[in-house]
Amino acid sequence: MRNIRKGTGESRRGKETILLILNSAKTILIEQGYSKLSMRKVAVGAEISVGNLQYYYPSKNDLLKDLLDHSIDEFMNEFERLRVGVNNDPELHLRSIINFIVLDLGNPTTTTFYPELWALANHDEYADKLMDQIYARVRLPLEDCITRINPKLSVEQVKKVALFISASMEGMTMFVGNGKVWNDSIKQMANIAIMSFLQMVKKITPEDIDKVL
Amino acid sequence: MRNIRKGTGESRRGKETILLILNSAKTILIEQGYSKLSMRKVAVGAEISVGNLQYYYPSKNDLLKDLLDHSIDEFMNEFERLRVGVNNDPELHLRSIINFIVLDLGNPTTTTFYPELWALANHDEYADKLMDQIYARVRLPLEDCITRINPKLSVEQVKKVALFISASMEGMTMFVGNGKVWNDSIKQMANIAIMSFLQMVKKITPEDIDKVL
């Protein structure tokens, strides 16, 4: 028999409890990894009872779902702020996006949270769809800049270049992230990324992308 | 009280059992993720008893350690084969390395295994050290090519460029890997990568890397 979620968390008190829960869950996920994430640990971390946790999240999967949504929202909100004060110069805009994303990798939360998400996405459909959404959203302004800098590329080609740039930056997470060996070099890595991507976007031709060797 | 490992696996039979165990463990890790990896499931997959599994791997951590070693070895052996028939032209050599690594991302094992490893490395010291070793090994031939193509760069700068290239390629795993949305574009991504990295290595200056904005 399945429990029905009763805790809507619409009252002030309910919302506060939900925040305690999500913060606790996120802390555990980041510090110990998904394999160590349990309902009891989350309850202890949030300083509430297991029963209370179940009132808001009847199943562990419900909690995970909301945890992912919540964590993603935080990044998205920061990312949206980039839009404000967006420069009309596509090259400058591209620089600022790259700089923002690479430097964000130094954030301890980002460093550990995203690899967990990627691993999760390999076996959890919801995490997989969420990933698609986030990165599609990140690619949008990239695609806009690329189109304006290099108008010769087709829509499909622009999408692939944007994917390449976005994926490349994500790959640095495991190396220059917080606490990682190359963390000291994060500034230089951002420099290399900006120089490399900018040069590439300017010079790349449709034939470079679609040629068959 | 701690058990002492007795199974050396030196006999033919022992080696076969160990292979059954490692294959079972790897399959579970790839298909279900680390959080679902249990001694009992591994035993069932290997078609042996739990006791027998414990004979070779007294603790789960012992198994994980050997599993990581074994899986890494497979990639390394493939990677070493690149060395054979290595072209004296550094540019051609760089092309072939990039092509090999990017296309390897399409391998279903690589696609799911590496994100698990990255997530593991955030909380498991052994996985972390192993990662350092693998990627340092991958970077070696990259650094050699970069030094020869662009002799103006210092040793430290060459290392950072190699890190950038290696990390960039790893980042594509979550997007163009087997079963991923962009898997069809893996060839074009390799093209963009080759064009982008080659151009960058040729043109980048020491000032590009170390300038402070």
Add this chain to the structure above:
DNA sequence: ACTAAATTAGTACATTCGTACAAATTAACC
């Protein structure tokens, strides 16, 4: 103040987990 709804706490249960251990079986060697 009274009542109903929202929230919290506490308990209980079946399952799975890692691991310890003893006994049985098989293989190897002289």
Add this chain to the structure above:
DNA sequence: GGTTAATTTGTACGAATGTACTAATTTAGT
């Protein structure tokens, strides 16, 4: 062929897990 070592099986136990459920407590509306 008998002995020893290597391998395999089976069982057991305590701890942790997800979740169902009931009762107590707090909050909000009238």
